[in-house]
Amino acid sequence: MDISEKYNPDFESLLDYLKKNCGCDLTFYKRDSLMRRFQRRMRDLEIDSYTNYLQYLQRHPNEYTTLLDTIFINFSGFFRDRDCWNYLANTIIPQIIANKQPQEKIRVWSAGCAYGQEAYTLLILLVETLGIEQYLQRVQIFATDVDDSALTLARQATYSEDEVVGVPIELLSKYFQKNQQGYVVDPKLRSTIVFGRHNLTINAPMSKIDLLVCRNVLIYLHVKTQASILVRFHFALTNKGFLFLGHAESLMNKEIFTPVSLKHRIYTKGQSLTLADHLLIRPQILPKTVLEPLTTQTLVWQTAFEKSPFPQLAIDAKGYLIVANDQACKLFSIKNSDLGAFVQNLELGRIIKSLALVRQLNRERRALNLQNIEWVLAQSKVFSI
Ligand SMILES: C[S@@+](CC[C@H](N)C(=O)[O-])C[C@H]1O[C@@H](n2cnc3c(N)ncnc32)[C@H](O)[C@@H]1O
Incomplete structure (x- = not known):
C-alpha cells in the first residue's frame, strides 16, 4: 500500500x-x-x-x-486513440519490419487485452502492412489478461454495431463477417492470436517481444507495482523492441525506457540491466553490505528470475557458477554451497562438458543450442533436452 x-x-x-x-x-x-x-x-x-x-x-x-x-474494468475499443494507432502503423511497425530479416518472426504482446479489441487492431494493422501471407508466416500475437471471462469473449471475437464503431469502414468489411450476433473477426485470422490468462503482477513475462502493448492497465496499480512490471517488460522486449502505453500512463522507471514519441506513449529500451543485477540475484549467499544498495529494480529482477517456470543459471567466463534459480536448483540438484563452484566439478558439468563451450559463449555472445542431451533424475524420470 x-x-x-x-x-x-x-x-x-x-x-x-x-x-x-x-x-x-x-x-x-x-x-x-x-x-x-x-x-x-x-x-x-x-x-x-x-x-x-x-x-x-x-x-x-x-x-x-x-x-x-x-x-476488473474491461472497457476497450478498436483503434482506441486513433492518432496513436496511426503513428504505430506509419512509423513503428515499418521500423520493426526493417529491423528484421525477411523471414524472421515478429512477436507482439497485448497485455491486459480485455475483450480483445486491442489485439485485433494489432492484427489488422500487421496484415495491412505485411500482406496476409507474410502475416500468417511471420507474426505471433499473444493477448493476455487476468480476467478469464473477458478472455472467453475475446476468443469469440463477436462485437456489436456500437463496439465496431472505431473500425474504419473499409477495414470493417475486409476483416469482419456480419451475422445475427453482430460482427465477427474473420475466423482464419482470429485463430492466429493466442489468448491466455496472465497476471502482470505475479507471472513471469513473455520473451523476445518486438512490440508490447499495455494500455490503460497500469494506472490501476500502485506506483511500485507499476515500476516492477515495467522492469519485467524490459526483459520481455528484444533490444530493438517497442513499448506502447496508454495516454493515462506515465513511465515510472524513466532510465530503463527512452521515449520514441511521448505524445503517443511509445518507448524503446533505454539503460540496459547489468551483470551487477545478475550478481545480486541470490541474496542469501551475499554479505549484508552488498545487499543494502538493492534497488526496487534489482529486487524485481531477482523475483522474476527466481519465480520463472524455466530453469535458469549463469556461469561466468571462467566457468564458475554464479547463480541458479529454484527450477534449475531442483533439476540439476544444485545446493547453495555449489554457488561459486567450478561448474565442471558439479553434476551440471555433465552438460557443460568442456570449458571451450563457455569460452565460445563468451566470445560469440549469442545463444548456443545443445541437442540430444539426456538427464536422468533421482526419481528415474528422464528429461531429453
Ligand atoms: C481498461 S482495460 C484495458 C483494455 C485495453 N488494453 C485498452 O486499452 O483498450 C484493463 C484490463 O486490464 C486487465 N487487468 C487488470 N489487472 C491486470 C493484471 N494484474 N494482469 C493482467 N491484466 C490485468 C483487466 O482485466 C482489464 O481487462
Missing part, C-alpha cells in the same frame, strides 16, 4: 481473505479506486460495511466471480 493512502483495517482484512482463500491478490491495486468498486458491488447487495461484505463472501462462494466482474 502507498503511504499516501488511507489505511482501512476492515478493507485490508477483506483483501487478505481474497488473497488466501480465492487466490486473488488485489493488494497491488490502488486503494481509492479499488474501494469505490467494492462499494459499488456492496450497494447492489445493500451491504453497508466491509466486515459484513466479508461475511457475505464467506457464505456465498460464487460471489467471488461477480465481484471480479465489478473489479
Whole structure:
C-alpha cells in the first residue's frame, strides 16, 4: 500500500481473505479506486460495511466471480486513440519490419487485452502492412489478461454495431463477417492470436517481444507495482523492441525506457540491466553490505528470475557458477554451497562438458543450442533436452 493512502483495517482484512482463500491478490491495486468498486458491488447487495461484505463472501462462494466482474474494468475499443494507432502503423511497425530479416518472426504482446479489441487492431494493422501471407508466416500475437471471462469473449471475437464503431469502414468489411450476433473477426485470422490468462503482477513475462502493448492497465496499480512490471517488460522486449502505453500512463522507471514519441506513449529500451543485477540475484549467499544498495529494480529482477517456470543459471567466463534459480536448483540438484563452484566439478558439468563451450559463449555472445542431451533424475524420470 502507498503511504499516501488511507489505511482501512476492515478493507485490508477483506483483501487478505481474497488473497488466501480465492487466490486473488488485489493488494497491488490502488486503494481509492479499488474501494469505490467494492462499494459499488456492496450497494447492489445493500451491504453497508466491509466486515459484513466479508461475511457475505464467506457464505456465498460464487460471489467471488461477480465481484471480479465489478473489479476488473474491461472497457476497450478498436483503434482506441486513433492518432496513436496511426503513428504505430506509419512509423513503428515499418521500423520493426526493417529491423528484421525477411523471414524472421515478429512477436507482439497485448497485455491486459480485455475483450480483445486491442489485439485485433494489432492484427489488422500487421496484415495491412505485411500482406496476409507474410502475416500468417511471420507474426505471433499473444493477448493476455487476468480476467478469464473477458478472455472467453475475446476468443469469440463477436462485437456489436456500437463496439465496431472505431473500425474504419473499409477495414470493417475486409476483416469482419456480419451475422445475427453482430460482427465477427474473420475466423482464419482470429485463430492466429493466442489468448491466455496472465497476471502482470505475479507471472513471469513473455520473451523476445518486438512490440508490447499495455494500455490503460497500469494506472490501476500502485506506483511500485507499476515500476516492477515495467522492469519485467524490459526483459520481455528484444533490444530493438517497442513499448506502447496508454495516454493515462506515465513511465515510472524513466532510465530503463527512452521515449520514441511521448505524445503517443511509445518507448524503446533505454539503460540496459547489468551483470551487477545478475550478481545480486541470490541474496542469501551475499554479505549484508552488498545487499543494502538493492534497488526496487534489482529486487524485481531477482523475483522474476527466481519465480520463472524455466530453469535458469549463469556461469561466468571462467566457468564458475554464479547463480541458479529454484527450477534449475531442483533439476540439476544444485545446493547453495555449489554457488561459486567450478561448474565442471558439479553434476551440471555433465552438460557443460568442456570449458571451450563457455569460452565460445563468451566470445560469440549469442545463444548456443545443445541437442540430444539426456538427464536422468533421482526419481528415474528422464528429461531429453
Ligand atoms: C481498461 S482495460 C484495458 C483494455 C485495453 N488494453 C485498452 O486499452 O483498450 C484493463 C484490463 O486490464 C486487465 N487487468 C487488470 N489487472 C491486470 C493484471 N494484474 N494482469 C493482467 N491484466 C490485468 C483487466 O482485466 C482489464 O481487462
